[in-house]
Amino acid sequence: MTDLTKWSARPEPNLPSITGRFVKIEPANFPHCSATLFPTICGPDDDDLWTYLPIGPFASPDDLATALVTVGADWKIHLILDAHTNEPLGTASFMRIRPNAGSAEVGCVVFSRRLQRTPAATEAMYLMARHIFEDLGYRRYEWKCDGENEPSKRAALRLGFQFEGVFRQDLVVKGRNRNTAWFSMLDSEWPIIKSAFEKWLNPANFDRDGQQREGLKDIRARL
Template sequence: MSADLSNWQWRAPPDLKPTAGRYVKTEPAQFPDAATELFPVLCSEGDADLWTYIPLGPFETAESFGETMRFVTGQQNWQTHMFRDAATNAPLGMASYMRIRPEAGSVEVGCIVLSKKLQRTAAATEAMYLMARHVFDDLGYRRYEWKCNNDNAASRRAALRLGFTFEGVFRQDMVMKGRNRDTAWYSMLDSEWPAVKAAFESWLASDNFDGGGQQRRSLADIRAAI
């Protein structure tokens, strides 16, 4: 028999408030204004590949970027956050809370666009940690979702590395940019979060990196040992 949730109460939606970690800060991205800072790091020459698996973009002007994001975030009720370097305040990327379902305690993180400077860094991992921590620790949600194009091998690897569990593939789920999209689904549950959180915090600790900034233990290895 399924769990008794007779005392369940709707949760609040994710907050649009700044958070800060050791490497990165997050803050609400209010479009179209946020496009002024994000366009140069996400839409410059050579950045088109950042948008391959995103339903939007790439964009040729900051104006088109800002207006498209303003329309979509408003229509779809996304809550988009900008990532900044904690030391320099430079903009580094963005991600959105999507499919917000307070009645079920469930939310998706998506439209993740990380600048090439942010990719494969401790700051990128910390940004995902901060967003997950808000969902579980601050809001008490039951489920955190990650969905991606099944052709996007990098996103599928990232989901597993971050502690999400693969749930399956919705075949022929969308038509996106003139091509079929099969959607891979991943989730993280509140019962799993304590171990995932502990692994994040151990991995992000300064003593997990050598003098050259290389990790001593991988996130997956730390999580497996918990």
């Protein structure tokens, strides 16, 4: 049994502007950033980005700002920007923050078409997880999604989260039932997960056409 007699509450997530190879992550400032963010994730073909989220889609930058300011009281919303052009690529938030338990969730992950399935998307998730475990010393990092959201469940497993189970009839979202799938990553697992992220993101892992030489899950299994 782990001895936690010397455990003390951790600070809340407070990720400043941080820049990687592909992306820059910074706290979102609404409504200031809504005008540039809106066309990236709320275009005419982007409604499906919001299917499994409790908010959206939105008809205007003002609607987007109003909704995110409202939920921002409980979420720490971050912008994901192109590290070279500063153009917005999407958002991700720290949620269900429990400093006394050393636990937080990454959620409301809305990746634009340009960001999806790219090294930049993986780097963004790596940088946010690193903040939780290394800057703050948290014990647990969560990922939760609608049980019908297969892409989100695949993403969680690829990133190194472990499936924990399903809360049946957990929520009513947009007039339908939501069963919630729970995933987690622990501080004891982070060293191998971190090493896999860094090996996967290394330029040597990609060929001249930008195709990966070894998958993230394969690297983690090898480690």
